[in-house]
Amino acid sequence: MASRGRAPRQSDIARVAGVTQSTVSLVLSGRAVAESIPRATQDRVFAAVKELQYVPNVAATSLRGGRTGLIGVHTFEPVFPVASDDYYNPILVGIEEQAVELKVDLVLFASTQGNDGIRRIYANGTNRLRLADGAVMLGMEQNEEDLVRLAAEQYPFVFIGQRGGASAQRPYVAPDYHKALASALDPLAEAGHRRIAYLGESVRRSPQEARYEGFRAHVARLGLSSGEPRFLALDELNADVLHDILRDGSTALVIEHHDPATRAAAIVRELGLDIPRDLSIVVLDTVPDGSPARAWSQIRMPRRALGRRAISMLVELLDGSIPNTYHELLPVDPPSTASISSP
Amino acid sequence: MASRGRAPRQSDIARVAGVTQSTVSLVLSGRAVAESIPRATQDRVFAAVKELQYVPNVAATSLRGGRTGLIGVHTFEPVFPVASDDYYNPILVGIEEQAVELKVDLVLFASTQGNDGIRRIYANGTNRLRLADGAVMLGMEQNEEDLVRLAAEQYPFVFIGQRGGASAQRPYVAPDYHKALASALDPLAEAGHRRIAYLGESVRRSPQEARYEGFRAHVARLGLSSGEPRFLALDELNADVLHDILRDGSTALVIEHHDPATRAAAIVRELGLDIPRDLSIVVLDTVPDGSPARAWSQIRMPRRALGRRAISMLVELLDGSIPNTYHELLPVDPPSTASISSP
């Protein structure tokens, strides 16, 4: 009974049930009906399975069948956050939830991290990602080149977050910034604001571009005006910038990212300005706990949903039920009116 | 060059390098030196590997009995915490850090979760753990039976946390409660306490037993006295219990777990007691942020180190350099004197 050391295999069951391994496989795979195997034989097989506590060998199954049931999660940085309010955490929660639902396991690629703390796809001349059936890519990839190569190899993967460049043609799931900007600008316009300033980051990648693009589109649609956008690095953001914005005649400000929002909140406090009395503000990002900008009107990124959808998109991609250029945009929670008032 | 669709295998490399698949396997597995394969041949193989972007097939490797470089992480609950001060998070951080260092990848078993939200080892009739070379087990396993079966199958695994029952003979890494209790009781004795009460949980598993065992040993060594320990469920802990302890002549209290500590802190506040003037307290656990007991003298569990050591122990176990009954106890940070004073 106690199969000393070795896990029982189909041939063990076969011996006990008095059939061959092929028959065991047929019965267990549910093809028994089609192959017309009588109930009595099936029962003998199932009894032996129970008696020997048989469990299929995943390695053998996937070797034969091609799938391993493993989904890779490639992150640019460690996945387990040291800071508790980690941005990626809700995404990973979503990824795990969906993995549970679809009965796949997740592989965290830790072996690919260099001494610089950065994780590469191609390390030591090999691509460990291949271990998994496909992968979800998370965060800013440093090596666009690696991604191009990965795509050329036909490796199935899905990005989380808006992608530009060569990767724009790969499958991704991202927040719907166009709609998000409507939900940010509509209440501002309705409150009576006519001139709205834009404060963006100095690094202009695809997610930043998408936001500003949405901003311009909706400013035009609503008949509003806006000066030149300010794309500033964090340390270029100071009291002068805010003064300029006010002097310019803007009565509302749209801030692209939570970092400048936090800094702006500090400056605002120093200057003794009252938000939203002196200036209405909407942040196009989710502001973390503990930031002085926490209470401001802000977009809620659908982070958990991004994670979930990425996993299911990848599985659909593997099943061939979506093309490998498929994109999906998820709705963003509209901002509250906390830092919006009439000018 | 682009091997349309099919991933390259060793036989493809063999063809390019002008050798056989066996030779490729020898070279790649590092056994080349022992088998005296000249540098020139090895170089041809490596060149072909690079050209074809070969990556080993995990399923095949694991089926044949080789290593996959995958380490499983079996948790009882989801690994990505929804609460930000998750107890397991530091352990997982340690696990990931050590995985990076040892160049292995991690498999999070999500496929094994039932509808009840509980993860089983033998779920859906399969044991997915077998895909990985071995696994680290985390949290309270519900099915002792599954563990016995897994061990009988010779599957290599390492527990994090003290184990009892049949699993006591399996490898584990746990906090050193014996030393921890010395570091808790020594300062109390030194401060002049002679009678010390013990407040434990009603569920007595191995980690709880180890703490109380340490308590008894050091109370004896230091010539102290102690009444009967109180093993209470959380809702049995009320003001009466604290009154009893004081009436009993105890001037210090040792609390096993952070949950009762938190509750005790609330009761203490209600009763208007002053800690440590009226009662010195040491908690044998790490109290989370936000708990009113946060400032009390407490043990710091070496959670990150537990994670790191578990991974390296597992790898050592796989290498055969430690026996599969090996245990290791990690030192615990001694408590501060915040809630310790003279009686």
Place this chain on the structure above:
DNA sequence: ACCATCTCCTCATACGAATGAGCAATAGAT
């Protein structure tokens, strides 16, 4: 010239499950 020893490989097979092809035994039709 012959055997022994090395060097550098190849051969063949196993791991466990899935599956197309095929076959013996029985039932039913003519």
Place this chain on the structure above:
DNA sequence: ATCTATTGCTCATTCGTATGAGGAGATGGT
């Protein structure tokens, strides 16, 4: 009685890698 069809399986092979056994050819010793 012979042919056909169906039932109920078995056989043999495949997936990709690892490995014990063995073998061809070169080198060295006597």
